[in-house]
Amino acid sequence: MLFRMKKNLSRNINGIALLSALGLSAFAAMPASAAPISLLETGSTLLYPLFNLWVPVYTKMNPGVQITTQGTGSGTGIAEAISGVAQIGASDAYMSDAQIKMHPNILNIPLAISIQMINYNLPGLNNVHLKLSGPVLAGIYNGTITNWDDAAIAKLNPGVKLPNHKIIPIHRTDGSGDTFIFTTYLSDTTPVWSKNIGYSTTVSWPAVPGGIGAEGNPGMVQALKTTPYGVAYIGISWKKPVEEAHLGLAMLENRAGQFVLPTVANAKAAAGEMVAKTPADERISLVYAPGAKSYPIINYEYAIVSKTQPNAQVAAELRKFLNWSIDLKGGNAPHFIEAVNFVPLPDSAVALSRKQIAEIQ
């Protein structure tokens, strides 16, 4: 009963979006002779730019399928994949054990590996890569480190003249996979954060006076751009607008105590340490990997998909698209993946994902 209400609620809210999506695709489909299968993708704003590169190319090769994409946040992606509104829920976070228990027919299928940047807007210092650590970021976000020239930040950055100005931490207000991986890093590195706040797609952000909430990755970029002395966590697929706005990019401390930049090479080093540990259902955090070169905040980008689809044609098209998306000659080809600064899915993870995709009926 409760579940049905919940389902109805999300259905109603997204009904309009769905109707317009269906309407549009039906309209666009007019000239084709056979009615095309229509798929709806919604969720992660971090994965959204990649889907936007994929879909035009894929639908040109496969005129029998229409795919609509929406950047609505990972929380919505998971919720709508469960309710059946969307065929593909894009998420940077995997589903919790409790959610899987309630919805055992939902698959978490990695499509690529993403990286998260820590960016800041420090007038005069944005060309310097400040060194930050998990405990320092936890201190900023829980309000124990309030000024940029705090001893804890100064200690990590000898020789940098830090301004005596209040830090404005910016967080996501929508249910977000970026929040999930960021708070996972804070929890892994900082016991007091792990104990009091923990990790999730939404956390109860400690009250930091002046702290701002923003909607989606584009909202984070815009908020940081207009907020001098702010700090924000932003998905790597938004690197271009961040660079165009001349915002600062932090080096983060990894498990080995080294400070590393969010480069593809450093993310590959981290993935190399973690991917072998991936279980069959592929729900695993890749955050805070061991290794001197490993960048600490990377994650699988998931397609949240129900095993049971409304009919066989939809299931077949869905399998075909997902298999294409993780193929090195398809969606994981360098010209797609490099455009959003992602890391291609490693072979062993591709094999696991293919096995999961085969379960979609």
Add this chain to the structure above:
Amino acid sequence: MKFPIFRSSLVAMASLLPLSLLALITFLTIYSWPAIQYNQFHFLWTNDWDLGNLYGDPVMEHGFQVMPHARYGIWFLIVGTVASSFIAMVLALPLAIGAAVLLAEGMRKSRAAPLSLFVDLLASIPSVVYGLWGYAVLVPLLGQHVYPAMAHALSFVPFFGGAPGSGYGLLTASLVLTIMIVPLISATLRESINMTDPALKEAGRSLGLSRLEVFWHVVLPKLRTVVIGVSILALGRALGETMAVLMVSGNALNYLPNNIYTPISSMAAFIASQLDSALQDPTNMAVQALSEIALVLLLIAVAVNVIARLILWMARVR
């Protein structure tokens, strides 16, 4: 006997409106009942909204299944909603009355007509457009130039000094709300001023009153009920405004504003921004707590209306 079709259909249509309000309150109460029982009264006056550990396993607390450490308290939302709407009303009323008087009395009809059209158009612009404008134009302008200067110049005034913040916050939200409701109030007022009996005005003028005095002593007292009525409508719109507030308020969580530049959040904006997170809660308590917020918002709106009726009634009795 003939069945009174017209009469009964009128009664049915007329009772639909109050019934739908009752139905809404009943639905929200039933749907959020578990949350109401779980949260009890500290829901209203604690600053503590925490969905709990969504990656943990649900636990039983006070007989309810919730996520570990889940707590729901919305005092900061009530304060944010009421404060932003109140400031907006304080700013909007004089502006709106001034605009209405200017358009109705202060200029020739040929010039006032096109301007009035503009005001009416402004009243019908969707709020998300105001929100976008606030987000793109007001926030950077106020945050980087106006607020620092204001905070410096007014540092001795309570709530006007202190950290000027980033542009997202209480005053910005109030300003966007003000701009939204000024046309709403002034469009209605202008009509009423135009409808005031010209004989009364002429009588005032013939007694030697200036135009301002005529307005103040003759026209405005007649408009008292209109001003109150339209203010309530405008206040209702401000209290329930979602998108525009969401875009410029800074979406503060779990803390109260300490000056007018501080980020806030309102109940309506919070429901919109938190629904997708709440849907992650496998126990469904989070969604029920959100509908409890909706219930509180609805009750506040009803209370505001009742108070307005009382004021009107008292004005008439005297």
